[in-house]
Amino acid sequence: MEVDVLLTCNSTLMSNYHGKEFLGFGSSAPPNWLPEFLFRFLFFPKMKKINGLPWQAPYGLRKMEAKLIDEGISAIVVDSDDVQKYNARVIGIYVMDAFGWGPSSTTFAGIMKTGEPYLAKYFRKLLESRGYKKLKEKGAKTIVGGPGVWQFRYKPNFLDKYGIDCVFDGEGEVAVDLIKKAIEGKNLPRFYEGNRFPSIEEISTIKRATVNGIVEIGRGCPRHCEFCSVTMRPLRWYPYEKIEEEMKVNESYGVDSCILHAEDVLLYGQKGVIPDEEKVLKLNELAKKHAKYVSWSHASFPAVASNKKLIEKLSEILIDENQKWWGAEMGIETGSPELIKKRMPAKAKPFKPEEYPEIVKEASAVMTDNNLFPACTLITGLPEETEEDVIKTIELIEELKDFKSLIVPLFFVPMGKLKDEEWFRKEKMSDLHKELLIKCMRHDLKWSKKIINEYFHEKNIIIKTLYLLFMKIIEWEGKRWLEKKTI
Numbered sequence: 001m002e003v004d005v006l007l008t009c010n011s012t013l014m015s016n017y018h019g020k021e022f023l024g025f026g027s028s029a030p031p032n033w034l035p036e037f038l039f040r041f042l043f044f045p046k047m048k049k050i051n052g053l054p055w056q057a058p059y060g061l062r063k064m065e066a067k068l069i070d071e072g073i074s075a076i077v078v079d080s081d082d083v084q085k086y087n088a089r090v091i092g093i094y095v096m097d098a099f100g101w102g103p104s105s106t107t108f109a110g111i112m113k114t115g116e117p118y119l120a121k122y123f124r125k126l127l128e129s130r131g132y133k134k135l136k137e138k139g140a141k142t143i144v145g146g147p148g149v150w151q152f153r154y155k156p157n158f159l160d161k162y163g164i165d166c167v168f169d170g171e172g173e174v175a176v177d178l179i180k181k182a183i184e185g186k187n188l189p190r191f192y193e194g195n196r197f198p199s200i201e202e203i204s205t206i207k208r209a210t211v212n213g214i215v216e217i218g219r220g221c222p223r224h225c226e227f228c229s230v231t232m233r234p235l236r237w238y239p240y241e242k243i244e245e246e247m248k249v250n251e252s253y254g255v256d257s258c259i260l261h262a263e264d265v266l267l268y269g270q271k272g273v274i275p276d277e278e279k280v281l282k283l284n285e286l287a288k289k290h291a292k293y294v295s296w297s298h299a300s301f302p303a304v305a306s307n308k309k310l311i312e313k314l315s316e317i318l319i320d321e322n323q324k325w326w327g328a329e330m331g332i333e334t335g336s337p338e339l340i341k342k343r344m345p346a347k348a349k350p351f352k353p354e355e356y357p358e359i360v361k362e363a364s365a366v367m368t369d370n371n372l373f374p375a376c377t378l379i380t381g382l383p384e385e386t387e388e389d390v391i392k393t394i395e396l397i398e399e400l401k402d403f404k405s406l407i408v409p410l411f412f413v414p415m416g417k418l419k420d421e422e423w424f425r426k427e428k429m430s431d432l433h434k435e436l437l438i439k440c441m442r443h444d445l446k447w448s449k450k451i452i453n454e455y456f457h458e459k460n461i462i463i464k465t466l467y468l469l470f471m472k473i474i475e476w477e478g479k480r481w482l483e484k485k486t487i
């Protein structure tokens with residue numbers, strides 16, 4: 001089949017992770033003692049196809065597909081295994097963490113024996129596939145885009161080796177002219193920064209289903225943490241009508257879940273940092289109207305703490321006979337008010353940085369009471385982080401022992417305003433950092449088993465048993481690792 005633009009990604013991204021996005025973290029791990037076929041089945045199973053096309057695909061690819069079609073360009077999202085079935089002038093590849101240098105991959109590499117993480121391995125496999133090589137021989141141009149493109153600047157030889165013509169950094173909608181040039185066979189810049197940010201009207205509505213029914217409700221974040229690349233983007237919220245259109249698309253493809261995507265779903269429709277109760281309730285009612293299971297991509301502790309009654313009301317909307325809990329990714333980042341002041345001055349707002357640890361504790365109690373179970377992140381190794389900062393984070397984690405959650409420490413990777421700073425690598429870990437890692441591991445082992453029991457529905461009984469078995473093995477390995485430590 002002939003198209004102008006073939007859009008794809010590696011197999012770790014073309015998965016619905018058994019309906020549980022959080023399992024996608026597993027693809028950042030290097031190959032380990034679990035056979036690859038079983039690891040893949042557990043953490044990034046193959047996506048089902050309908051008429052030869054992926055049933056669901058990553059949101060970024062679907063957005064690009066829609067924009068190109070709206071611009072009169074023939075574009076299609078395909079599974080990486082099917083690239084060989086197409087002729088195309090341009091291959092667009094979506095990348096998240098091309099070389100395994102992202103925060104979760106580097107943390108895994110810090111605690112497991114090193115090796116190329118699965119997501120990097122499968123990216124390379126795509127570029128070494130027969131289908132990709134065939135298209136290159138016929139002269140197709142390759143453009144890579146997505147949140148992981150910053151990594152290519154550190155590895156320019158890789159571009160030559162695999163025939164990558166252009167690395168696009170920015171929001172996909174502003175890449176259309178670049179793609180038109182590629183279709184015409186013109187030379188492309190090796191690196192292209194899309195410094196313009198599209199307006200809401202320029203952003204197309206998806207035409208086919210997204211992974212787990214993910215639907216964007218807005219872009220940008222008002223908190224401006226220095227280590228985050230989202231900081232650079234202006235804040236924009238979509239109107240309900242535009243959001244509902246995408247929910248309907250997913251519903252029409254039989255996707256019965258919906259993940260509301262924003263950097264803080266609780267701030268929907270707001271310029272500031274205090275949730276608008278009416279808007280957030282309406283948004284979640286809308287999602288529940290079109291999907292059985294509703295989750296959020298991200299939310300923040302201060303937004304939860306600023307209106308605790310709102311979480312109770314949301315629980316009444318979302319929790320029903322279909323869903324017993326809902327999830328979100330939430331950044332604790334640190335327990336140190338000093339570090340908050342230095343690196344993330346708006347993180348605690350509308351509260352003061354000094355109040356932040358207390359805010360996290362208050363919000364965690366509200367979430368546990370109302371069945372919001374988050375996957376939380378910490379950031380370790382930030383520039384100018386002191387021993388005192390790490391101690392305060394350790395103390396906070398100890399106080400969160402009853403918080404039903406996962407807490408994942410991530411190593412600092414230079415991004416956002418700190419892109420010129422030094423990486424934090426496992427060689428730089430102090431005993432305090434190790435103690436923090438151990439505390440998180442203990443917290444996660446304790447809660448993982450309980451969460452797995454609630455994560456999977458009855459029909460997933462085999463998978464549920466496999467995960468429980470997997471947790472037993474991790475527990476056993478973890479105990480051995482702890483015994484070797486002298487902390």
Ligand code: SF4
Pocket residue numbers: 221222223224225228229230231263331344
């Ligand atoms: S709150 Fe999260 S998304 Fe917003 S700037 Fe900070 S790290 Fe980035």
